[in-house]
Amino acid sequence: MTDKELYEKLKYGKKNVYKELSSEETKEMLSLADKYREFLDKGKTERECVAEAIKLAKENGFVPFEEKSELKAGDRIYFINRDKNIMLVVVGTEDIEKGLNIVGAHIDSPRLDLKQNPLYESDGMALFKTHYYGGIKKYQWTAIPLAIHGVICKKNGEKISVCIGEKDDDPVFTVTDLLPHLAKEQMSKSMLEGIEGEALNILVGGIGAGSDEISERVKFNILNILSIAYDITEEDFLSAELEVVPAFKARNVGLDNAYVGAYGQDDRVCAYTALKSIFDIETPERTAICLLVDKEEIGSVGNTGMLSRFFEMAVAELIAKLKGSCDMVTYNRTISASACLSSDVGAAFDPNYPSVSEKNNNAFAGNGLVLMKYTGARGKSEASDASAEFVSEIKTILDNNGIIWQTSELGKVDQGGGGTIAMYVGNLNMDVIDCGVPVLSMHSPFEITAKGDIYMAYKAYKAFYKDR
Numbered sequence: 412m413t414d415k416e417l418y419e420k421l422k423y424g425k426k427n428v429y430k431e432l433s434s435e436e437t438k439e440m441l442s443l444a445d446k447y448r449e450f451l452d453k454g455k456t457e458r459e460c461v462a463e464a465i466k467l468a469k470e471n472g473f474v475p476f477e478e479k480s481e482l483k484a485g486d487r488i489y490f491i492n493r494d495k496n497i498m499l500v501v502v503g504t505e506d507i508e509k510g511l512n513i514v515g516a517h518i519d520s521p522r523l524d525l526k527q528n529p530l531y532e533s534d535g536m537a538l539f540k541t542h543y544y545g546g547i548k549k550y551q552w553t554a555i556p557l558a559i560h561g562v563i564c565k566k567n568g569e570k571i572s573v574c575i576g577e578k579d580d581d582p583v584f585t586v587t588d589l590l591p592h593l594a595k596e597q598m599s600k601s602m603l604e605g606i607e608g609e610a611l612n613i614l615v616g617g618i619g620a621g622s623d624e625i626s627e628r629v630k631f632n633i634l635n636i637l638s639i640a641y642d643i644t645e646e647d648f649l650s651a652e653l654e655v656v657p658a659f660k661a662r663n664v665g666l667d668n669a670y671v672g673a674y675g676q677d678d679r680v681c682a683y684t685a686l687k688s689i690f691d692i693e694t695p696e697r698t699a700i701c702l703l704v705d706k707e708e709i710g711s712v713g714n715t716g717m718l719s720r721f722f723e724m725a726v727a728e729l730i731a732k733l734k735g736s737c738d739m740v741t742y743n744r745t746i747s748a749s750a751c752l753s754s755d756v757g758a759a760f761d762p763n764y765p766s767v768s769e770k771n772n773n774a775f776a777g778n779g780l781v782l783m784k785y786t787g788a789r790g791k792s793e794a795s796d797a798s799a800e801f802v803s804e805i806k807t808i809l810d811n812n813g814i815i816w817q818t819s820e821l822g823k824v825d826q827g828g829g830g831t832i833a834m835y836v837g838n839l840n841m842d843v844i845d846c847g848v849p850v851l852s853m854h855s856p857f858e859i860t861a862k863g864d865i866y867m868a869y870k871a872y873k874a875f876y877k878d879r
């Protein structure tokens with residue numbers, strides 16, 4: 412063996428997905444990316460993602476849990492929580508006490524929410540006030556076409572679905588920004604302060620109607636338009652959830668079409684690949700679960716976030732239907748023998764901003780699934796630090812199944828940081844590790860992922876269900 416050969420053998424280095432794929436696999440990768448872009452266009456909110464997941468689940472032989480009077484290996488079922496979470500299950504051949512194999516992703520993404528009382532008129536224009544959701548760079552949300560998605564719950568109990576700005580002949584909305592000619596003061600502020608939260612108001616109208624006795628004729632006209640379209644009054648906004656998201660569709664990016672560019676890829680890239688992988692598995696040994704949760708971007712809180720008891724209650728229901736009842740001991744044994752891939756995105760190295768990354772421990776777009784032993788900030792605070800034993804177990808599954816993967820931290824040590832659902836899953840007392848797809852321009856209206864990495868995430872989740 413030459414020194415060079417020995418060095419190659421001893422050292423660790425990342426691999427590039429595109430170098431490793433056969434032409435058959437490349438075809439599969441491209442068709443997966445096409446299907447994924449369709450999913451992104453249909454699911455721009457957590458509710459829409461759940462609705463689309465239900466539709467796809469039914470096509471793949473899943474039925475609501477309530478429809479099954481008993482359960483056996485191979486059964487495919489799902490649980491829904493408040494139209495914002497879905498938990499899909501494929502019952503395994505082993506006793507459920509041997510543990511569950513869970514892939515968990517989140518389906519909420521940063522956006523602008525309409526305030527409860529949003530509509531106002533100013534200087535001949537009608538606008539909606541917003542309150543941003545999740546960690547956004549506010550300047551990125553101005554001067555782009557926006558759509559409104561969501562629900563309005565009326566006094567009579569009726570629930571109206573709203574989606575304006577997606578069809579080619581729909582109007583869109585926008586947050587206006589200052590012209591550079593008059594932005595001297597604005598441009599000298601920090602990016603944090605250049606656009607203020609209360610300035611993220613979206614333009615919704617400009618034509619007045621009615622007699623001059625009405626002081627706000629543009630607002631009156633907008634209320635009239637809404638009343639005709641949805642039979643609502645201004646008060647109905649108080650019981651609505653209306654989310655403002657980019658109005659453009661998911662696109663291929665690059666002359667070689669290497670990337671997917673779209674809104675909401677954090678974390679729908681992992682949600683979609685998790686869904687697709689549970690659809691495509693045969694009956695596993697351990698019971699397989701795909702869990703899609705809400706509210707990760709604001710701390711996993713509330714009754715639809717990972718901190719909600721929904722997951723635990725659904726698992727208890729599952730045990731009860733399999734075993735006739737669910738006692739504390741059976742539940743605890745099941746959970747502590749379980750393992751979870753917290754499938755969430757990582758930060759891809761950005762050649763425009765090399766200084767925030769430490770290259771040896773950063774993910775690169777195109778180098779495959781990214782495994783993150785820990786996230787956190789300021790000395791691993793709020794990180795779920797996966798054990799060496801569990802990392803090794805997952806590593807072996809990935810390698811045995813020919814999956815190209817890499818490891819990453821979230822940037823340089825003192826640069827910032829962040830968290831995922833992993834710490835809350837870990838709190839339940841099971842092994843968990845973050846793993847997902849590296850993203851460029853994360854949390855922006857147009858996030859970028861590499862198709863090779865999406866494909867590897869799909870293959871990894873499938874391998875995990877099959878082999879763990």
Ligand code: MN
Pocket residue numbers: 517677678707755756831
């Ligand atoms: Mn995420």
Ligand code: MN
Pocket residue numbers: 677708854
């Ligand atoms: Mn995020």
